[in-house]
Amino acid sequence: MTILLHPTYFPSIATFVAIIKAETTVLEVHDNYQKQTYRNRCYIYAANGKLQLSVPVIFSQKNRQKYSEVKIANDYQWQDNHFKSLESAYRTSPFYEYYIDELQPLFTENFDSILDFNLKCFEVICECLQLEISTSKTEIFEREPQDVKDYRGLVNAKKENIIALEPYNQVFYTKHGYINNLSILDLLFNEGPNAISYLESQTIL
Numbered sequence: 001m002t003i004l005l006h007p008t009y010f011p012s013i014a015t016f017v018a019i020i021k022a023e024t025t026v027l028e029v030h031d032n033y034q035k036q037t038y039r040n041r042c043y044i045y046a047a048n049g050k051l052q053l054s055v056p057v058i059f060s061q062k063n064r065q066k067y068s069e070v071k072i073a074n075d076y077q078w079q080d081n082h083f084k085s086l087e088s089a090y091r092t093s094p095f096y097e098y099y100i101d102e103l104q105p106l107f108t109e110n111f112d113s114i115l116d117f118n119l120k121c122f123e124v125i126c127e128c129l130q131l132e133i134s135t136s137k138t139e140i141f142e143r144e145p146q147d148v149k150d151y152r153g154l155v156n157a158k159k160e161n162i163i164a165l166e167p168y169n170q171v172f173y174t175k176h177g178y179i180n181n182l183s184i185l186d187l188l189f190n191e192g193p194n195a196i197s198y199l200e201s202q203t204i205l
Contacts, residue, residue, distance in 0.1 A: 042183035095192035
């Protein structure tokens with residue numbers, strides 16, 4: 001099965017469930033940018049519950065703009081803030097120290113394009129998971145693509161379908177309970193090498 005996905009900022013666990021069950025993953029790189037999506041945001045589990053991390057971008061909805069053309073607003077100290085948020089949320093998790101050195105360059109190197117940054121995040125996460133997958137990029141935008149399972153809807157942050165995943169250990173579970181379908185970072189820091197087995201055992205439509 002070939003699936004079609006939008007590259008997003010540290011994708012959701014459901015996204016990686018789709019990826020791990022696919023033979024090939026095609027990344028959509030010719031779409032128009034839209035707000036209120038996971039293209040520039042993800043959710044982690046912090047001490048006070050679900051926390052949104054948003055990458056600031058330079059974007060106006062007055063004129064349509066290609067995802068590939070949207071720039072990151074690097075005037076803000078967002079990388080430092082995001083890294084501190086991850087440290088605060090996960091430093092006591094079982095596998096934080098194991099993976100953080102691989103992730104840290106994403107928060108120190110400068111990235112111009114949000115798409116390029118997301119593609120790099122995806123590459124690093126796959127390396128952390130030791131996930132070897134076949135990927136390609138779209139050559140044109142197709143509203144109704146043929147011969148692929150279209151999972152581009154997973155990008156929607158406001159209209160997303162509820163995808164129920166099995167609970168796993170989370171740092172602040174005793175305070176706030178299980179929080180479903182967070183960023184893959186949550187699963188990585190909490191489950192480490194067991195993340196692959198977890199992803200393989202889950203089902204999304």
